[in-house]
Each structure stands twice: as structure tokens, then as C-alpha cells.
Amino acid sequence: MINRRDFLRTMGIAAGGTSLAGISGLASAAGSAAKGHIVVVGGGFGGATAAKYLRMWSNGSVEVTLIERNTRFISCPISNLVIGGLQQMDDISVSYDNLRDKWGVKVLTDEVTALDPDKRTVTTAKHGTLGYDRVVLSPGIDFIPGAIAGLEGNQELIPHAWKAGPQTVLLRKQLEDMADGGVFVMTIPRAPYRCPPGPYERACLVANYLREAKPRSKVLVLDANDEIQSKKALFTKAFESYGALIEYVPGSKLEGVDAASRTAKLEFDDVQADVLNVIPPMRAGNIATQAGLPLINERWVEVEWLSMEAKGVPGVHVLGDAIFPAPTMPKSGHMANQHAKLAAAAILNLLEGKAPSATPVVMNTCYSFVDGKNVIHVASVHQYDAEKQQPMPVEGAGGVSLVANELEAKTAMGWARNIWADMLA
Template sequence: MLNRRDFLKSAAVAAAGTGALPGLIGNAMAATAKARHHVVIVGGGYGGATAAKYLRMWGKGAVDVTLIERNTSFVSCPISNLVIGGVKQIEDITVSYDNLKSKWGVKLITDEATAIDLDKKTVTTAKHGAIAWDRLILSPGIDLLPGRIGGLEGNQERIPHAWKAGPQTVLLRKQLEAMPDGGVFAMHIPRAPYRCPPGPYERACLVANYLREAKPKSKVLVLDANGEIQSKKALFTQAFERYGALIEYVPNSALQSVDATTLTAELEFDSIKADVLNVIPPMRAGNIAATTGLPLVNDAWVDVDWLTLEAKGLPGVHVLGDALFPAPAMPKSGHMANQHAKVAAAAILNLFEGLPPNPTPVVMNTCYSFVDSKNVIHVASVHQFDAAKKQPMPVEGAGGVSAMANDLEGKSALAWARNIWADMLA
């Protein structure tokens, strides 16, 4: 078990593994024999599962934690492109929630949160009714908005997104396997911000890697609504170039509509017919956050107090991960959601003790991207809270990107996945 002293000592290893946060806890993490508090968490992804474990661990069992999660197991979005590319199986990115229950004493409810009453401090679920909370953590991830693209609503079995790991990941892999040699795999990337900035470009590489080996007459067509590659631009440009005619990248390709029968993508000035059409729709904070009346920026992302991760103007309601309106240069990533969870868990425990949150939290991010089955590139960053700007800011000179793709980073990427899954769930 990681105690307060060990946690502070481990801060320096954050970027290499799970990402501990230096100076996070402040001076008040010891549990006391005071009245018990109850934290309810909605969403068991990188943010919610981490928060559940760390509240129990740092609180030394003195805080009751209920985690509401619709899925019976955790399935990781990071690494899921390897499943689509045929390098991994869905079982390789699936982890049980059992340790949260048996080892850490988290009460896990497999259910759907349907409504939140901020006045009564309750979460209503589809099967378990209303659950009361002293503090609430929402880690709902993203909801996709297929209705904003003509013809896509209701057709995402025919035109999958695979932007939430699970059945859609397997579906897209099967479509790719069934595609004829000489076929076109066309994918569309929405305008930023979206979950996992480098993810679509990694997917293009891994699909091209599969096609090069199995269906070399085929082609990957990357239709990007953005004007340029959104993450690791130089490195992905090099990767695309190494695939030659297998990958065609087309920026400024805003998607207007699709035809699910013919698998046709209608752009502003062009019409593209594909054999496999992978459309990542526009997205916003998960529906439970968007419909609860939380403060939204651009009607999409939750605005938070970065010292506690509480929604602006709603004390006691904390929001983590991809659902947030990002601070400058802060990606929507699994690693960052894990870091948000630790900031929130530490702040909540301090607040339960009547103490302020740590005034200078630091969060870190490392994101690995496969450009083929073995070679990987990464980007890393460190973000320090700036009191004047009231938000985390990138630390100059910290982090950076790979010099080039290499197989050593491929080993590091898989180790990162194992480490962060263990940090959340072991």
C-alpha cells in the first residue's frame, strides 16, 4: 500500500509509469475516527477507478466509496488501436474490477446513472434507485454526437467509431478483416478538442501496418476536419511518409454527411466511397454531466476549479478526465484522467478534514503512439498550477517528444499500460 510518505517520495517517477503527483496531499492525509463520509463516483474509467482506489487507500478505509459503472470490466481505450490493427486481442486490454471490491473495499454497482439531484445530493440509477452522497465524482468520459453528421445517427454498426473501447473495437477489426485487398479504409477525424489527440493518427498507422502485411493493394484515407495533424505532427508525418501510397492524409476535410448503404462520405467539395468507413463523430462531456446542469464551456466541456476539480459554482461535485474543458496544452488522455483523480481524491480528503486543498498541484502526462506493431513515439508534459491564471500551465522545459520512432519505446508503451492499469485496479 502506498502511504503518504512513500507517495511523496515516488513523485519523480510519474512520467515513466503511473504518475504520482508531487506535493499533492498537503499536510492533512491522516485518517481520523470522525464521522464517516460517503463519496459516490459515476464512471469507472481511468479517472473514476483511480479516484475510488485512492480515496480508500489514502483515506485508510475511513471514507466509504461507491462506484457506479455500467460495464462489468474495464476496457482500455489506450492500446485499443492495437486490437483494430490485429496486434492484440480485446482480452488483452480488459481488466477486472474485482480488486477494487475485495482489496480496497469499494462498493461497485453495475448500473447506469440516469439522473443527479444536486439539492438532495442523490444519484438515481436505472436498477438500484437513488444513492445519497456527501461528495460526488463524475468521470463520465465523452458522449459521441452522431446526429451532427447527416445520415450517421443509428448507423454506427455499419459505420463504427470505435472511440469507446469494447464491442465497437471488435466490430471495426472484423470489418477490416473482411475488406477486400485493394479496398479503401476511410476514417474521419473531428475538429479538436476530442478524446486522445494522437489516437486517430495512430489508428491510421496500425491499419496501414495490417494492410501492408495482409492486403497490400489497399489504402488508408485519413480525412481530417482539422487543418493539420493535432499531436506529434512531425513524427506522424514521417510515419505516414514511410507507408507511402498506403496512407493518404487530407486535412481540412469537414464531413457533411454519410450514406450508410453505399459507405459514402460527403465532404464540402468531394464525395468519397469506402469499403470500410470509420467516422469519429463530434463529442462532448458524457451525457450525465451535460444534462445535470453543470457549467459547460462551448456547450460541451465542464468548467472546473483546478485545485479541487469541482465544477464551477457547484461545491461537492467533482469532475474528472475527458469531460473537462482542458487547461492550456492539457490533452484529453487516460493518463491525465488518472492524474485528475489523484488531485480530486487528495482534495476531498483534505476538505473532509476541514483543511484547504494543496495550493500547488502538479500533474503529468505521457502518451505513447504505435506507428507499427513494434515502433512507438511518445509525448510527455508536466503541468503546474498557476495561482494567477487559476489553472495548470505547462512547465517550460519539462516533457517533450520522441526523437524518432523506435522499438524500445514500444516496450515502454506496453509497460506503461500494465503499470497504469495496476495503479487503477490492482
């Protein structure tokens, strides 16, 4: 296993930071004189990064409009710390002002209601129809309607908190209001889903809070998967450190819920909770499905990896959690940031009549808190394979923590600050 600091050093990145190295084609894009209008839909890790880098690498020659329904960016990574009572919402929120004022991105607080790839237009709820030369979709995830019987319309009683924002605050309040001796039940959908280690981190941070504030309580994790999906050995050890406070039950597919009684209905059993946190099955954000983009398993957009264009739909580039992942590639904030830089470089080349880089490399780092002081990580590198026409994991690059430790907690917070700055400063 490669040493963490050696790995970062080889990729040209300081501990706790994010890398601009490793994505081939960036040098040719920098200083581009390409002109055109790019519409970016979604201001998360992918969309905000794409908007900034399109302006930066084109020296301002490309016009960029970012359409985002929220007035400020709220980070899903680190949001479990808010649920666990270790951070506040302001700690994970960043303004879009610098994109607007420093980089010249036109930021519209609005929602895209339609996309027409043939006419190259997007239609918004408040600003009408906008034309584009190319569009970047970074819509994140939406939940599959009707996948969990009884859930639709009841997520004020049974929050998911899998989109950071009001649901994060709601789940935290439910946890605070729960009596000592109560049961916090969390359900995990079958993979792939946004942020593979996120549910297990959440279980740990809820247990960490309960251990201090409500020690007679319990966390019950009902996982539709047959095993922990990321950092398995490390999370297994973390769960064991909480003793009877955490019970993990794999192979527990949720069939439905009774919102009034906060009951999770499994195939062979019903489980009643004091706080029921259902993470529903998910798919690409609604705009991807409404636009008729090609979907794998009717859930995730299939892309051409050299340009991040939706397969068979030229001019529509799709990033982040919405796409069908390459082998071992996680749906993570860091990876969306990398997709964005790959797409930005490709778009600027395409606007100048050049081909995208044929050898892109992307990387991922994901940190997980297992309590208030100790963190674990997983890191990976993915090199484009021309024969397989997709990025493949680079053997021997990356790896996982040996043990949970306090040093990585500092690195994790440094990573968060640095990637937010990379996107938005």
C-alpha cells in the same frame, strides 16, 4: 528538450510507470480520518483511480460506491492494437474485483440516469436513488447527436471505436472482411477530442496490417483540422514511411454519411469507402449535460482546478475527458488518472474542513504505435498558476521522442500495465 529518462527521474517515476509524485497535497491526504460517502460515476482511468485512492488514502474511513455500466474495465489506450490485429480484447481488459475485494469499494454495475446536486443524490437505472456527501463524475465522452447527418442509428455499419469495447471488435472485423484493394476511410473531428494522437496512431496501425495482409489497399485520413494535432513531425514521418498506403487530407470536415453505400459526404466532395470509420464530434458524457453542469462551448465541463469541482456546483467533482482542458492539457487516460488523484486528495481535505492544496502539479505521458514494433511518445508537466487559476505547462519539462523506436514499445506496454495496476490492483 529534456531527456526522457531524466524527465521520469525528476518526477520520481521509473520508465514505463506512473507517478504518485508531483500532485501536491497527497501527503496531507494520506492517513486521513475523514468520513463520508463518496459516489463515483464511471469506472475508467479517472473514476476507478479516484475510487481506489479515496479508500486507500482515507485508510478505509470513507465509504465509496463506484457506478459503472460495464462489468470490466476496457482500456481505450492500446485498443488501436486490437484494431490492427496485434492484441486481443482480453489483453486490454481488467476486472474490477480488486476494487471490491481488496479496497472495499462498493461496485455497482448500473447506469446513472439523474444527478441532483442540491439534494446530493444520484438516481440509477437498477439500484434506485443513492445519497452522497460528494460525487465524482468521470463519464468520459458522448457524441453530439445529429452532428453528422445520416450517422445516428447507423454505427453498426459505420463504427467509431472511440469507446473501447464492442465497437473495437466490430471495426476489427470489418477490416478483416475488407477485400485486398479496398479503401479504409477514417474521419477526425475538430479538436478538442478524446486522445489527440489516437486517430493518427490508428491510421498507422491499420496501414501496418494492410501492408502485411492486403497490400493493394489504402488508408484515407480525412482530418477536419488543418494539421496533425499531436506529435506532428513524428506522425508525418510515419505516414511517409507507408508511401501510397496512407493518404492524409487535412481541412476535410465531414458533413454527413450515406450508411448504405459507406459514403463520407464532405463540403465539396463525396468519398466512398469499403470500411468507413467515423470519429464523431464529442462532448462531456451525457450525465454532465443532464445535470445542468456549467459547460464551455456547450461541450465540456468547466471546473475549479484546485478541487476539480464543477464551477459553481459544490460537491460535484468532474474528471478526465469530460472537462474543458487547461492550455496544452490533453484529454488522455494518463491525465484522467492524475485528475483523479488531485480530486481524491482535495475531497479528503474538504471532508476534514481543510482547503485543497494550493500548488498541485499534474503530468501526462502518451505513447503511440506507428507500426507493430516502433513507438513515439509525448510528455508534459502542468503546474497550477494562482494568477491564471488553472494549470499551465512547465517550460522545458516533457517533450517528444526524437524518432520512433522499439525501446519505447516496451516502455509503452509497461506504462499500460502499470497504470492499469495503479487504478485496479
